[in-house]
Amino acid sequence: xxxxxxxxxxxxxxxxxxxxxMDGKASPWAGNDITEWMTGEFLxxxxxxxxxxxxxxxxxxxxxxxxxxAGLTARLDPISMMPLMAEATTGLGVVATMSTSFYPPxxxxxxxxxxxxxxxxxxxxxxxxxxxxxxxxxxxMEAQPSHxxxxxxxxxxxxxxxxxxxxxxxDAIVMNEETGQYVDPSKVKRLDFQGKYYxxxxxxxxARSPQGRPVLCQAGTSxxxxxxxxxxxxTILVSTGGANxxxxxxxxxxxxxxxxxxIGRDPDEIKLLYMITPIMAESEAEAERLWHLRKPPLTPASxxxxxxxxxxxxxxxxxxxxxxxxxxxxxxxxxDGHQATFNSFYRSWDGKKTFREMLARRGxxxxxxxxxxxxxxxxxxxxxMEAIGGDGFLLQCRPLTRRYITxxxxxxxxxxxxxxxxxxxxxxxxxxxxxxxx
Ligand SMILES: Cc1cc2nc3c(=O)[nH]c(=O)nc-3n(C[C@H](O)[C@H](O)[C@H](O)COP(=O)(O)O)c2cc1C
Numbered sequence: 349x350x351x352x353x354x355x356x357x358x359x360x361x362x363x364x365x366x367x368x369x370m371d372g373k374a375s376p377w378a379g380n381d382i383t384e385w386m387t388g389e390f391l392x393x394x395x396x397x398x399x400x401x402x403x404x405x406x407x408x409x410x411x412x413x414x415x416x417x418a419g420l421t422a423r424l425d426p427i428s429m430m431p432l433m434a435e436a437t438t439g440l441g442v443v444a445t446m447s448t449s450f451y452p453p454x455x456x457x458x459x460x461x462x463x464x465x466x467x468x469x470x471x472x473x474x475x476x477x478x479x480x481x482x483x484x485x486x487x488x489m490e491a492q493p494s495h496x497x498x499x500x501x502x503x504x505x506x507x508x509x510x511x512x513x514x515x516x517x518x519d520a521i522v523m524n525e526e527t528g529q530y531v532d533p534s535k536v537k538r539l540d541f542q543g544k545y546y547x548x549x550x551x552x553x554x555a556r557s558p559q560g561r562p563v564l565c566q567a568g569t570s571x572x573x574x575x576x577x578x579x580x581x582x583t584i585l586v587s588t589g590g591a592n593x594x595x596x597x598x599x600x601x602x603x604x605x606x607x608x609x610x611i612g613r614d615p616d617e618i619k620l621l622y623m624i625t626p627i628m629a630e631s632e633a634e635a636e637r638l639w640h641l642r643k644p645p646l647t648p649a650s651x652x653x654x655x656x657x658x659x660x661x662x663x664x665x666x667x668x669x670x671x672x673x674x675x676x677x678x679x680x681x682x683x684d685g686h687q688a689t690f691n692s693f694y695r696s697w698d699g700k701k702t703f704r705e706m707l708a709r710r711g712x713x714x715x716x717x718x719x720x721x722x723x724x725x726x727x728x729x730x731x732x733m734e735a736i737g738g739d740g741f742l743l744q745c746r747p748l749t750r751r752y753i754t755x756x757x758x759x760x761x762x763x764x765x766x767x768x769x770x771x772x773x774x775x776x777x778x779x780x781x782x783x784x785x786x
């Protein structure tokens with residue numbers, strides 16, 4: 349490899365939910381967290397483990413609609429976990445999901461800036477727009493806007509939030525002991541933002557936060573999602589829906605980077621992390637067995653759950669279709685749900701396979717089929733990064749247990765560290781600086 353820094357980033361995607369129940373049944377190895385998850389201690393311990401392994405960040409996803417899936421019916425608001433996880437760690441970034449549809453922009457700007465202060469510059473915001481109409485109903489709204497309008501609103505929203513954060517000059521706090529002046533108001537810009545969707549007059553009443561702008565994170569990879577990320581994101585969460593193809597992974601990265609260049613942005617400011625769930629064991633054969641066990645057999649109940657889940661994901665009613673007939677053509681770019689993730693299921697459509705056959709082929713969230721001994725998994729990760737060009741991986745596992753976290757942080761990561769592929773210590777105290785280090 350010519351001159352490229354071979355190091356890559358590691359982050360973890362998880363939820364503030366009862367992990368022990370996420371499988372639709374009580375999971376072994378969940379320990380006491382199976383009943384006591386809501387104290388947050390599991391996530392705090394997890395953050396400590398990731399900090400020891402020098403991960404870039406832990407990201408907590410969130411949905412505000414009542415979710416019918418077993419382990420997702422109950423959850424903590426991710427924001428509440430941020431300072432707790434930061435307090436227990438030294439360099440780990442903490443990223444909370446907050447929806448542009450439900451937080452007034454001023455409130456989000458204020459909350460995220462406060463958290464950036466409390467975490468001493470390790471805060472990130474996962475920008476989501478929320479597709480579920482149920483969530484809109486909970487907030488007293490009729491329905492969620494279309495996919496395109498949600499992205500349009502999100503862009504204006506993010507512009508406004510950034511302008512609020514940028515409103516405080518770095519030297520606005522003067523702390524003049526002689527005059528008693530704390531802030532120089534001339535260094536705090538009062539906005540008069542008149543957008544198509546949002547209006548805001550005034551300034552944030554919180555001092556500029558350590559990072560200025562908390563780290564911005566995004567996950568959509570539809571056409572609109574790619575444009576959005578190219579413009580705003582510091583880091584992108586990528587699921588190729590089980591494509592298991594370096595070419596698919598590379599295309600997304602190359603495309604988003606070239607979109608960034610076109611609008612005058614340095615593409616190295618954007619770190620794409622690919623979702624993976626490596627399954628590891630003492631032997632390759634055992635790891636392969638465990639990998640295949642993770643794909644649930646198709647039973648009437650599991651099919652019903654999948655069809656309902658996919659309907660929610662795509663915001664399209666799939667329950668109307670015969671399982672033993674081919675599905676009609678669906679124009680994914682017109683779906684109001686999660687277009688790229690829905691494609692993990694729809695990718696196998698050819699007009700001939702039956703709906704049931706397509707369900708059997710549905711990819712998981714992992715971008716790669718990754719199983720083997722920790723050394724073999726490290727080999728594959730190294731090979732993937734060589735082929736793609738960067739920027740790292742986003743670990744994810746359901747159900748999540750301390751056992752799995754330990755396999756990664758104490759088994760896999762030390763191998764990657766010995767090869768010089770991931771960091772051994774934090775060089776910086778702030779999240780964005782760590783992301784931009786390589
Ligand atoms: C790894 C990953 C994490 C996500 N986390 C959340 C989340 O926490 N909350 C949410 O409402 N949507 C979440 N999403 C959905 C995205 O924000 C986005 O709406 C979705 O991927 C659809 O975008 P697209 O149509 O541009 O592909 C996530 C998606 C991915 C791939």
